[in-house]
Amino acid sequence: MKQASIPGLAGREMPTxxxxxxxxxxxxxxxxxxxxxxxxxxxxxxxxxxKYVPMWGILLAFKNYQPYLGxxxxxxxGFEHFRVFFDNPDFFMLLRNTLLLSFYNLVFFFPAxxxxxxxxxxxxxxxxxxxxxxxxxxxxxxxxVIVASMSYVxxxxxxxxxxxxxxxxxxxxxDFLSSPxxxxxxxxxxxxxxxxxxxxxxxxxALAGVDVEQYEAAVVDGANRWRQIWHITLPAIRSTIIILxxxxxxxxxxxxxxxxxxxxxxxxxxxxxxFDTYVYALGITQGAFSYSTAVGxxxxxxxxxxxxxxxxxxxxxxxxxxx
Amino acid sequence: MAKRYKNAGExxxxxxxxxxxxxxxxxxxxxxxxxxxxxxxxDAEITKRAVFLIPSTISLDAYRFIFSTxxxxxxxxxxxxxxxxxxxxxxxxTVTMAYPMAKRNLMGRNLILNLIIFTMLFGGGMIPTYxxxxxxxxxxxxxSLILPxxxxxxxxxxxxxxxxxxxxxxxEAARIDGCTELxxxxxxxxxxxxxxxxxxxxxxxxxxxxxxxxxxxxxxDPEKWPLQVMLRQIxxxxxxxxxxxxxxxxxxxxxxxxxxxxxxxxxGTLPIMCVYPFLQKHFAKGVMLGSIKG
Numbered sequence: 001m002k003q004a005s006i007p008g009l010a011g012r013e014m015p016t017x018x019x020x021x022x023x024x025x026x027x028x029x030x031x032x033x034x035x036x037x038x039x040x041x042x043x044x045x046x047x048x049x050x051k052y053v054p055m056w057g058i059l060l061a062f063k064n065y066q067p068y069l070g071x072x073x074x075x076x077x078g079f080e081h082f083r084v085f086f087d088n089p090d091f092f093m094l095l096r097n098t099l100l101l102s103f104y105n106l107v108f109f110f111p112a113x114x115x116x117x118x119x120x121x122x123x124x125x126x127x128x129x130x131x132x133x134x135x136x137x138x139x140x141x142x143x144x145v146i147v148a149s150m151s152y153v154x155x156x157x158x159x160x161x162x163x164x165x166x167x168x169x170x171x172x173x174x175d176f177l178s179s180p181x182x183x184x185x186x187x188x189x190x191x192x193x194x195x196x197x198x199x200x201x202x203x204x205x206a207l208a209g210v211d212v213e214q215y216e217a218a219v220v221d222g223a224n225r226w227r228q229i230w231h232i233t234l235p236a237i238r239s240t241i242i243i244l245x246x247x248x249x250x251x252x253x254x255x256x257x258x259x260x261x262x263x264x265x266x267x268x269x270x271x272x273x274x275f276d277t278y279v280y281a282l283g284i285t286q287g288a289f290s291y292s293t294a295v296g297x298x299x300x301x302x303x304x305x306x307x308x309x310x311x312x313x314x315x316x317x318x319x320x321x322x323x
Numbered sequence: 324m325a326k327r328y329k330n331a332g333e334x335x336x337x338x339x340x341x342x343x344x345x346x347x348x349x350x351x352x353x354x355x356x357x358x359x360x361x362x363x364x365x366d367a368e369i370t371k372r373a374v375f376l377i378p379s380t381i382s383l384d385a386y387r388f389i390f391s392t393x394x395x396x397x398x399x400x401x402x403x404x405x406x407x408x409x410x411x412x413x414x415x416x417t418v419t420m421a422y423p424m425a426k427r428n429l430m431g432r433n434l435i436l437n438l439i440i441f442t443m444l445f446g447g448g449m450i451p452t453y454x455x456x457x458x459x460x461x462x463x464x465x466x467s468l469i470l471p472x473x474x475x476x477x478x479x480x481x482x483x484x485x486x487x488x489x490x491x492x493x494x495e496a497a498r499i500d501g502c503t504e505l506x507x508x509x510x511x512x513x514x515x516x517x518x519x520x521x522x523x524x525x526x527x528x529x530x531x532x533x534x535x536x537x538x539x540x541x542x543x544d545p546e547k548w549p550l551q552v553m554l555r556q557i558x559x560x561x562x563x564x565x566x567x568x569x570x571x572x573x574x575x576x577x578x579x580x581x582x583x584x585x586x587x588x589x590x591g592t593l594p595i596m597c598v599y600p601f602l603q604k605h606f607a608k609g610v611m612l613g614s615i616k617g
Contacts (some may be wrong), residue, residue: 026430029430030430031425033426033429033430035503035504035505036422036423036426036429036504038477039419039420039422039423039504039505040413040419040420040424040435040507042415042416042419042420042425043416043417043419043420043479044420046420046470046473046474047438047439047442047474049455049459050439050440050452050455050470050471050473051442051446052454053445053451053455054446054447054448054451054452054454055445055446055447055451056447056451057447057450057451057452057454057455058386058447058448058451060450060451060454071454099574116347119340119343119344121342122336122337122340123340123341123401125341128341128344131348131400132344132345132347132348132601135348135349135351135352135568136348136351137603138351138352138355138599140350141529141533141595141596141599142533142592142595143532143533143534143535143551143591144356144535145339145533145535145551145552145554145555145591146554146588146591146592148555148559149554149555149558149559149584149587150354150355150358150586150588152558152559152584153358153361153558153581153584153585153588154354154357159579159580161357161361191364193350193354197347197351199468224330224333225333225336253486254532257536258535258536260368260537261539262559263556276449279448279449279450279538280449283449283450283453284449284450284453284540289450289454292449292450293448293450293451296448296449296450296451297448299448300445300446300448302446304445305551307444
């Protein structure tokens with residue numbers, strides 16, 4: 001036993017080790033790694049209690065949960081909640097709001113960090129580049145509540161700076177915060193301000209790996225800056241763009257609960273309400289647990305399908321994909 | 324690389340590029356600078372000028388006012404408590420799980436890893452999680468702000484990958500000297516991982532300080548509201564009073580509402596600004612480590 005379990009070799013793939021391991025019985029390996037398994041306990045309990053028990057709680061979507069009966073004794077209703085949800089006019093409102101926000105996000109926000117990274121990559125003065133990077137990463141660490149609060153303070157019609165400004169020059173005020181027309185542009189602008197700078201990191205990291213010799217060779221071949229960007233820089237970040245696009249597709253029904261919740265009010269609800277805020281309003285504030293669980297489940301199933309689907313597509317087109 | 328300069332068109336592009344990026348950099352900070360300036364302003368100034376970066380008179384009245392009652396102070400206390408304790412819990416759970424998971428020949432490792440990755444793809448959702456918290460009697464306790472997010476699966480996998488890449492020579496030497504598995508983690512692995520742990524300490528801490536969602540869901544008692552929830556009540560809903568004029572000296576003029584709100588925003592952002600230089604030093608590393616591999 002002694003020689004079979006020199007534990008120092010753990011973690012290294014050595015042919016002798018695997019040979020010896022085959023001789024080890026399961027029980028022996030369990031005993032040898034006793035402390036490792038003990039260390040696993042807190043983390044395993046965490047995933048069990050806070051991740052897997054809620055997954056099993058999804059069954060609520062197929063029951064009619066009554067608080068006085070509890071989880072076990074409440075009646076099964078099958079797909080009743082889903083049927084009610086799909087027949088509800090709210091369903092189309094939620095789907096439209098969610099998809100439109102995602103679409104605007106994809107068109108206006110998604111390319112922004114790519115363009116910004118390309119611009120940054122063209123800066124030769126490394127001090128200037130680093131200073132700009134330091135500045136544009138700041139908003140990422142500011143909480144959504146602060147972002148929304150600042151928007152309120154600046155945009156309110158009661159003494160907000162932007163409206164005071166508008167009033168001085170045009171004599172009119174715009175009610176940005178409760179006008180349905182301004183809701184989507186505001187959300188996208190906030191997202192661009194908060195995450196555009198941070199989003200460049202992953203592209204800049206990919207670009208840092210590009211061999212300078214490639215550019216030098218291109219110069220020798222007579223390529224100008226645009227050609228260099230087109231033929232060297234962009235292909236270098238192509239797979240990163242595709243992976244991020246896959247991730248974005250997977251979260252197409254996720255519009256960021258906090259942001260929407262904070263910016264939404266009774267007046268812009270018709271364009272603001274999305275799946276997550278709807279689940280919150282019905283489940284947490286009104287106590288319709290089963291119905292809101294069904295809505296949440298619908299959203300996650302579409303989400304997983306989207307991730308797996310786009311990943312499959314990416315592989316089909318010769319990209320490496322995520323899984 | 325100056326020899327890459329070819330023609331006038333490219334020089335024009337370069338000048339343009341420097342200017343544009345300069346503007347973008349300033350735009351990232353500008354709203355916050357306006358808020359800081361506005362928080363020091365007096366009533367007269369706010370009605371005179373809508374936007375300004377340097378107030379003509381610096382008044383601390385807004386700050387004196389918001390700290391005149393313990394509403395803000397108490398919520399700062401809650402946030403600090405949750406941030407400190409929560410981050411310690413995060414580190415303990417993440418490290419104790421990442422260490423065994425980094426051992427390639429641990430029996431059942433792949434199964435556990437796949438179960439963890441699955442939680443990144445699919446989850447029970449808001450309501451089932453809420454009900455679990457309720458059944459555990461964690462509603463309206465600060466535990467509800469700490470335990471449900473004890474591990475971020477993403478961070479766990481990055482730390483695990485980092486442990487996996489550590490050189491094993493020292494580990495082997497320590498084992499031969501009779502070091503136990505726990506001693507090894509404590510004396511060899513953790514000291515070697517200081518930079519990566521510093522990164523995640525900061526990430527987790529910022530996450531706790533900025534967390535609004537959990538408190539919105541799980542905390543109803545205003546006494547236990549963290550600063551982010553209090554901020555929303557004061558600035559966005561105007562439902563909570565930030566200060567109390569009756570506790571101030573006679574003759575104290577109530578500062579303009581805009582200044583009070585801006586002062587509260589500054590207080591909520593200040594801690595982030597204080598750790599930002601450290602974040603800056605570490606986060607690029609954190610993102611680079613982010614490449615997930617089995």
